[in-house]
Amino acid sequence: MKKIFSIVLCLVMLASLLTLASCGKKEYKIAVVTDVGTLMDKGFNQGTWEGAKAYAEANKISYKYYQPSGGSDADDNSRVEAMQSAIDNGAEIIVAPGFLQATAMRTVAKANPNVKFIFVDGWSLTDSTDDKGNDNGKPLQNVTAIVYKEEESGFLAGYAAVMEGYTKLGFTGGGGGSNPACNRFGYGFVQGAEAAAKEKNVNVTVKYSYKYGENFSASSELQTQISGWYQNGTEVVFACGGSMFQSVKSAAGENANAKIIGVDVDQSNESDRVITSAVKGLSVSVEKVLGQYFDGKWDAELGAKTQNLGAADDATGLPTDTWSLKNFTVDQYKAVFEKIKKGEIAPKSDVPGNANNGDWLKGFEKVTVEFE
Incomplete structure (x- = not known):
């Protein structure tokens, strides 16, 4: 009898241990x-x-x-x-x-x-x-x-940069020209620069490249390229591609007065060179x-x-809490944002599947795109 009781007790203890083991595994919904x-x-x-x-x-x-x-x-x-x-x-x-x-x-x-x-x-x-x-x-x-x-946020970033007074811009995009989001950001950026250039009657140049960003990573090659842009007169670069931002940040640090436009989230806390960020409501x-x-x-x-x-859902735009632009005010920005929100301004989004060429970036009146 004692032997049977001991066996039963052991089985009960084993079952308890298995239950505890299964309960001990944390699950993440x-x-x-x-x-x-x-x-x-x-x-x-x-x-x-x-x-x-x-x-x-x-x-x-x-x-x-x-x-x-x-x-x-x-x-x-x-x-x-x-x-x-x-x-x-x-x-x-x-x-x-x-x-x-x-x-x-x-x-x-x-x-x-x-x-x-x-x-x-x-x-x-x-x-x-x-x-x-x-x-x-x-x-x-x-x-x-x-x-x-993304073309809406890109448009607002390009528009803001030119209204602030910059006429020599740059865009470096991730994904090697195959990432639809980066392509829309870039296309919107050029369209926004064009709209502001027409308003101010100025000519704008945009350096445009997908080099060294295929994997959205920082690299010495990208840093060297962007530093060269800054040295040759580019005033502000839109860093559109995750950790690529770090290379643009390093390049800006090598050049006095070089500025950056961030992407996806407000990146102003990453560098005092960031003038704004083309954001989308990811979170x-x-x-x-x-x-x-x-x-x-x-x-x-x-x-x-x-x-x-998009803007109608408050899911695209520029961050206003950390606004640092001097010549283009928050009120002016909000007026343009409202026009996009209402559909009065509708940036184009028809980007090619392979955007790694400059053929689709022609036909602007006040903006010259220099594709690398």
Whole structure:
């Protein structure tokens, strides 16, 4: 009898230990899988992460970020691994910024239909693609997308720079000309410079390049290029590409009076050379979509849908809390912003899939684009 009791006691203790072990594994309901670059890149990854973190902490929901192995050279396999790790750790919704996430997200979303995915700067994915990689299958109901009208923020940055008095501008973009968001930022920037140049009746030159930014990383080559621009008269450079900002910042530090325009988030605290930033509401929009999901609105409002956010949603623009421009005032800015918000000014967004050439940047009256 004692022997039977001992066996039963052991089984009870073993079951308790297994229960404790399973309870001891912490689960994270909200996951962020980063794009290339670092988490705290002062830009795209960071803005997305801060939105997820803010929502999670405000609503007492567990959260965690996952960075694909390989850093700036991360590939689809490492993204799949990161997403699967998030699911293994209990993620019920994954937020992934950057168009490079598409292939991995499609793979993981198909294999995990009960897990939801927010594709930031992406599109509504389908379960298959054609031989050119274009979606052509059935919409994935567990994926929703957020995109932004970056051309609006770019327009306002270019307009502000010229109205402030700068006539020799520069733009350095990430993604090697294949990133739609960077291309829209750049196109808007030139359009805004053109609009302001016409108002002031001045001629403007814009140095324009996608060199050394394919992986959105800082590099000595990019720093050398931008420093050369500054030395040859460029007054302000729009740094459009995550950690590329650090190279532009270093180049500006080598040249007296060189100025910078930041991107995605307000980067004025990164350098006193930043005159403004072309921002988009990354944090706010991620919080919004997470709120829709946890309020039970996925099927009605999110599944297989894309939200295109802009000035009308207060999701694009320039930051006014840290305004440092002297000749172009906040009130003047707000007047232009309202025109964009109402559709009275509508910057064009029709950028080519491969923008790494200057052919599509011709035809401006007051702006000359010098493509490198």
